[in-house]
Amino acid sequence: MSTATVAINAAARAPKRAIPGFGTTLGFSIFYLSLIVLIPLAGVFFRASGLGLDGLWHVLSSPRVLHALSLSFVAAFIAAAINAVFGGIVAWVFVRYEFPGKRLLDAVIDLPFALPTAVAGIALTALYSPNGWIGELLTPLGIKVAYTRLGIVVALTFIGLPFIVRTVEPVLREVEKDLEEAAATLGAARWHTVSRVILPAVMPALVTGFALAFARGVGEYGSVIFIAGNFPNLTEIAPLLITIKLDEFDYQGATAIAAAMLMISFGLLLVINLLQAWARKRGGTQ
Amino acid sequence: MSMAAARADAAELLNASYDVARAVYQDLNLAFIADWKQKTGESLTIDQSHGGSSKQARAVIDGLEADVVSMNNPLDIDAIAKAGLLPLDWQARLPNHSSPSWSPILFIVRKGNPKNIRDWDDLIKPGVQIIIPNPKTSGNGRYSYLAAWQYARSKPGGSDDTAIVFEQKLFANVPVLDTGGRGATTTFAQRELGDVLLTFENEVSLIRGEFGADKFRVVIPSLTVRADNPIALVDKVAAKKNTTKAAQAYLQFHYTRAAQEIFAKNGLRPIDAAVLKAHAAEFPAVNVFDVDQAFGGWPKAQADHFADGASFDKIIAAAHR
Amino acid sequence: MTLSHSQSAQTLPFEPLMQRNAAITEARWVRATLTAIAILFLAGFLLLPLLSVFVTALSKGIGAYFASFGSAETQAAIKLTLLAAGIAVPANLVFGLSAAWAITKFEFRGKQFLMTLIDLPFSVSPVVAGLIYILVFGAQGWAGPWFSAHDIKVVFAVPGIVLATIFVTFPFIARELIPLMQELGTDDEQAALSLGASGWQTFWHVTLPNIKWGLLYGVLLCNARAMGEFGAVSVVSGHIRGLTNTMPLHIEILYNDYQFVPAFAVASLLALLALITLAAKSLLEWRFADQLAATRRH
Secondary structure (H helix, E strand, O other): OHOOOOOOOOHHHOOOOOOHHHHHHHHHHHHHHHHHHHHHHHHHHHHHHOOOOHHHHHOOOOOHHHHHHHHHHHHHHHHHHHHHHHHHHHHHHHHHHHOOOOHHHHHHHHHHHHOOOHHHHHHHHHHOOOOOOOOOHHHHHHOEEEOOHHHHHHHHHHHHHHHHHHHHHHHHHOOHHHHHHHHHHOOOOOHHHHHHOHHHHHHHHHHHHHHHHHHHHHOOOOOOOOOOOOOOOOOOOHHOOOOOOOOOOOOHHHHHHHHHHHHHHHHHHHOOOOHHHHHHHHHHHH | HHHHHHHHHHHEEEEEEEEHHHHHHHHHHHHHHHHHHHHHHHOOOEEEEEEOOOHHHHHHHOOOOOEEOOOHHHHHHHHHOOOOOOOHHHHHHHHHHHOOOOEEEEEEEEEEOOOOOOOOOOOOOOOHHHHHEOOOOOHHHHHHHHHHHHHHHOOOOOOOOHHHHHHHHHHHHHOOOOOOOHHHHHHHHOOOOOOOEEEEEEHHHHHHHHHHHHHEEEOOOOOEEEEOOOOEEEEHHHHHHHHHHHHHHHHHOOOOHHHHHHHHHHOOOOHHHHHHHHHHOOOOOOEEOOOOHHOOOOOOHHHHHHHOOOOOHHEEEEEEO | HHHHHHHHOOOOOOOOOOOOHHOOOOOOHHHHHHHHHHHHHHHHHHHHHHHHHHHHHHHHHHHHHHHHOOHHHHHHHHHHHHHHHHHHHHHHHHHHHHHHHHHHHOOOOHHHHHHHHHHHHHHHOOHHHHHHHHHHHOOOOOHHHHHHHHOOOOOOOOHHHHHHHHHHOOHHHHHHHHHHHHHOOOOHHHHHHHOOHHHHHHHHHHHEEEEEEHHHHOOOOOHHHHHHHHHHHHHHHHHEEEOOOOOOHHHHHHHOOOHHHHHHHHHHHHHHHHHHHHHHHHHHHHHHHHHHHHHHOO
16 A cells, blocks of 8 residues: 555656756665665574574563563553653743743753663662652652663653654744634634644654654663563563573574564554655645 | 884783673783783783673674683583684683682671571561572572572472472562672662672672671571682684783683782682682681582583573562562 | 645745734643643653762762773773764764655655664664674674684674664664655755756755754764663673773773762763753854744745
């Protein structure tokens, strides 16, 4: 279905004045992509294929592996959803309101990228462990964060935050106020303006940010192992299982899990990208 | 830079080692470099690489050009041997199965020993929290697990079956499985989690130095495991780099009195009886067993206990249901 | 598409003045609540962790903090990190521009597929991101023996570290530019070309000014991540002290030696490097505010 729509689209746009550089840029992009990403990644599938179908099935169908995979994907999903809501609010507040300290906060947003993940994990564990600044407040309420699944979500929320804020912020800046004004003068209530005018405009960026934060969270290792308890079938994430298999010199088992994670992530990202392209086209024809 | 110039004409050795050996090797390398210079007139550089023991072994297999490896269990060197980089009988090439130092697993408890922990049986009491790193990812964890197993089955009426039950109770009391020994120490000392930490003796003095000498007490259990720290020449790499002679001399140096002193100063038990005697105050007598005797060698222990789906996986699944 | 409609409306010469009025903002209490939520959220997830890094780094006084940077190994780590980022960022910059140009200026089959492939490195676990280069260039890998025979070290040496850094920061610049250039469309380029400009001239004088802020943003994020990457680099580094340890790896070593002050001091330096680049960005934005507004109106 996707290729058909793309083909029709190409036909429709063909008669425009030719912009140069298609061959060069696409050629270089694919070359570089293959060299840095695709060929090395193929090694994962090549190694995993040494197991054969039965062997792959044996590795991937073990309850422990299934649990670790579902934990990684579910925790990343929840963290990305939290980021979509709160990161969205943060972006909105940054773009639309003025308050003291805004510049500083704005500058801090990218920190999760710059701080090595291990440092992030250590800092978060220190904060959320029962004797930490935040853990101290939560423990009397019966909330345990460090060494639980909640801790994993906290770490992944930290890791994914910049993706949402930094993809939504520029688009939100672009949404023209006069469109809102127009809606307002036509008598639309503020809430309607937000939900009918602003939200649709921001949605693609929000979904992109969500997808990137989610994808990043699925594979995250460094920050999570400090704050998770790392118990099998409980708080053991898939990347940790890969590490364990490697420590047993079991490259095939490790690459089998890696390949499964890659396939699932790729599938989800592809669906999200296709949905976005579809939404853009539908929006365009309206 | 002068360092770069020195590197160009001098031999350069790389010692790929496990995590916690960093401090020891800083001293030992300096001593050997001086010794080598005096004996041969050659200046030598020794680069250090440290990481998790298995991770380091994998790096050497995958091409990290280490002339010498020093690990915290023989299994990791066996893996390198299987990849063809050194002969399979490497343990026979140097004294004491190629292990110039060793360390027992001990208990560290908080000041005043509030939970009154004296031996292994006290660890499995309800309400005691134990900090042990993950046996799947750390040598420290593996040794602790094996020590508990051996203790449980050496008790009157003990067997492998009672050992399983013992381990289940033990790991039910473990609130977090850090991936490495140092991480577990931080959890215990800085996060103040747990009543007892299981770790190597050579970690004790460092822990006391960093976190406060009076905050912790050492408890020596009635039986514990002896963790040997084997070393080996990586023949293929040394031959390629033309460093075999220096590398061999470096390994021999581990057994000299000077090096044995350095081990002792860093909290590792020397195999030289005279040096051990001189440091008797720091190294009280311990009743230890050897993994080779008790578990039929490391390869068997690994297969029976730590391989995918083996005893430890079953125990940890049952302990945290 | 909704946005391009608003965009084309905007190109009218008489553009309504942008005024803040009651109809396009929220009630005071809504603004206060949203701001409070945003600040609390950021405080819990970002500011406190950052603060704890600095508190630990400074816990033994300012002297101990600065002494942390004195060791030769720390300095070697800082140099190596700057080198790796210095190669990875320009490489990904060229790729990002090229990929964004191909994807946004042309229609072709499999575009979504290509975009998903570009996103892929984000979803690859750092553990695996390092491993893939071992599988190719390691002694047991496909290409390893050839490189070894020609005495070229890739993994466990600087080239491997650079490769891993490029991999983990691969999508940033492309990802930042693609949505922006999609927004901008091709009208400006079409116009320039019809006036006789060459492809390069069009790119330099029309496209680049339009996208420079997005580009700068992508570069900053890419740079931050390049300097901060731990997992992937850890796999290919070999951890040779003073030779193949980057700042994040050196932090791990220090931390594992219970040298918390130096460990967090180096971590704080990474955070500061990120903050400095961001401050530079803010300064540029402020300095060129008019120009920026003009670009946005495009």
